[in-house]
Amino acid sequence: MKVMVAVKRVVDYAVKIRVKPDKSGVETGNVKMSMNPFCEIALEEALRLREAGAAGEVIAVSVGPAQCADTLRTALAMGADRAVHVDSGTVPVLPLSVAKILKALVHVERPGLLILGKQAIDDDCNQTGQMVAGLLRWAQGTFASKVVLDKESQTATVEREVDGGIETISLDLPAVITTDLRLNQPRYATLPNIMKAKSKVIKKVTPAELNVEIKPDLEIIQVTEPPKRKAGAIVSSVDELIEKLKNEAPVPDYSAAEAAPDRLQELLAFDATKSGVKGLADAGITKLPRIFVHSPDDLPSPPSLAGLKVPVIDLRGVADDARRRREAVEQIRDASSSWGLFQLVNHGVPPQILEGMMQGSRRFHELPKEVKAKLYSRDLKQNVKYVCNYDLFLSGAANWRDTLSCNFSTTLNPQDIPDVCRDEILAYGKHMLDLAESVYELLSEALGLSPSHLKSINLSKGHFMSAHYYPPCPEPELTLGTSKHCDPSFLTLLIEDELGGLQVRHEGHWVDVSPVPGAVVVNIGDLLQIISNGKFKSVEHRVLANRLGPRLSVAMFFVGVREGNYLYGPIKEILSENVAPKYREILLEEYFQVFASRGLGTESILSHFTL
Structure with a gap:
């Protein structure tokens, strides 16, 4: 059974829309264009149905000017088998005309299923899917959050959210389905597929060849900018911000299911202070500002499992004692495959290096806010910076945490590191690199390499x-120090003070990682799970907020080399005829693009890269 998918070229959702000076429409010249996000979901669902054996050929169709070919090549790179471009030239194509064109193409291609995004983010107003279903006299399932095809009975079962619950409907094929955001997470095209798509032939037809008249029935008289929002103001001090948060931003009642309309303004105002959460704590607040309040579903519900303990592995003697090394390798293999997190003692890093790093971090964070503000930045290319919540504008709720970060890249200038902790950071970085290489040796042996x-x-x-x-x-019961997440790294080495609060997800339960004096915590990252073909486990972990403090921790993330075209995938030496790869080869840049588009507290992104 063929599946036809309609894909539309739109202004990229991240671009700020600008109205033309003559108010005749939206500016599209020199503007980044991309595939409509809902169309990406529709295409992904068609590809998944094909991969599951429920469907056959996937045909991508786009209606519009010549540039739509770029959108179709994206569809081919994602996995579509064929592409058809209906070239409308410069004539605007309204939803009814698109529906008529799709009807004509259905009569040519004879698909058993037509899938569309529920709407385009520009101007179709959620009409096209319903219109084409009406013209074809086909059954329709709109806003699908789950689709199941039964080849034997030639039916499609569609789940969709409605007021008060989930509605399940059964459709006789052929049918039209429109997709909701909850249906799936679209894949990213791989570099090899992008290159292959460039040479594939795209079939081109015109509306006239399909006997469809596309002359618009409507005339756009004027396009205007939406009115400027008047709410919000830049505050001049932390004290003024605290006062506004206390009096104008009470903690929301989640039972009311009411969104805070001015949340973005509150985030901008908070970020503009460049004082972080320490600025709020220093101001003596007694109520948590609502931008930090997490949904009750995300908050800890005691008790966590107290009986389980995270593995603690002793590295004493592993360098020169073969028996001890075999024992350590076995322990690391077990911990990496079952826990994804363990603690190392007698690891060779001098205690004064660890303590010096903690004290240096504390000295920086307790500098006057005016001094720290000079380093406050959200520029990902800045090697040394201070920030509160790198994902402040992405996540559903902010975390109670400030961060000083340092990228040990080839362009790092040591003089950019604050002098109150410069020597400590450089020494810590050197010793952590040495320890990481030792751990990699043991992990290699644990994989049989x-x-x-x-x-x-x-x-x-x-x-x-x-x-x-x-x-x-x-109010620590309303927020988190760090939301649940898996690490975007191959390996993470972490030290923490005695206050605790780190928890790891194990067998469906949250388990405390009790601080061990002098220990280094090792986290298996997503990327190591990929190249180990799932033998090593990247695990969710989080940090609880606390009335006591401050709590200090320092993490070192080992992320490999992002530049160049080196592909990382399951290590070939651990694959065989009986052990197939579970993940596809990826560029590191592809992984980090996906990670950067999500805030902490979301689900693992590894499903993007599975085969």
Whole structure:
């Protein structure tokens, strides 16, 4: 059974829309265009149906000017088998005309299923899917959040959200389905597929060849900018911000299911202070500002499992005692495959280096706010910066944490590191790199490889540090220090003070990672799970907020080399006829683009890269 998918070329959702000076429409010249996000979901669902054996050929169709070919090549790179471009030239095509064109193409291609996004983000107003279903006299399932095809009975079962619950409907094929955001997470096209798509032939037809008249029935008289929002103001001090948050931003009642209309203004005002959460704590707030209040579903519900303990592995003697090394390798193999997190003691990093790093971090975070503000930045290319919540404008709720970060790249100028912690950071970075290389040797052996294998593919290159500071929180039961997440790294090495608060997800329960004096916590990251073909486990972890504090921790993330075209995928030496790869090969830049588009507290992104 063929599946036809309609894809539309629109102004990229991240672009600020500008109206033309003559108010005749929206400016599209020199503006980034992309596939409509809902169309991406429709295409992804068609590809998944094909991969599951429920459907056959996937045909992508786009209606519009010549530039629509770029959108169709994106569809081909994602996995579509064929592409058809209906070239409308410069004539505007309204939803009814698109529906008529799709009806004509259906008679040519004879698909058993037509899938569209529920709407385009520009001007179709959620009409096209319903119109084409009416013209074809086909059954329709709109706003699908789940689709199941039954080839034997030639039916489609569609789940969709309605007021008060979930509605399930059964459709006789052929049918039209429109997709909701909840249906799936679209894949990213791989570099090899992008290159292949450039040479594929796109079939081109015109509306006239399909006997469709596209002359618009409507005339656009004028397009205007939406009125400027008057709410919101830049505050001049932390004290003024605190006063506004206290009096104008009470903690929301989640039972009312009412969105805070001025949340963005509150985030902007908070960010503009450049004082972080420490500025709020220093101001003596007693109520948590609502931008930090998490949904009850995300907050800890005690008790967590108290009986389980995170593995603690002793590295004493592993360098020169073969028996001890075998024991350590076995322990690391077990911990990496079942827990994804463990603690190392007798690891060789001098205690004064660890303590010095913690004290240096504390000295920086407790500098006057005016001094720290000079380093406050959200510029990802800045090697040394201070920030509160890198995902402040992405996440559903902010975390109670400030961070000093340092990227140990080839362009790092040591003089950019604040002098109150410069020596400590440089020394810590050197010792953590040495420890990471030792851990990589043990992990290599745990995979049955030579000790140098993981180092040989540059996993210890490309590392950055995050020194976190968690001030005392007035209402820790309403927020988190760090939301649940898996690490965007191959390996993460972390030290923490005695206050605790780190938790790891194990067998469906949150388990406390009790601080061990002098220990280094090791996290398996997403990227190591990919190249180990799932033998090692990237695990969710989080940090609880606390009335006590401050809590200090310093994480070193080893992320490999992002530049160039090196592809990372399951290590070939651990694959066989009986062990197939679970993940596709990816560029690191592809992984980090997906990660950067999501805030903490969201689900793992590894499903983007599974085969």
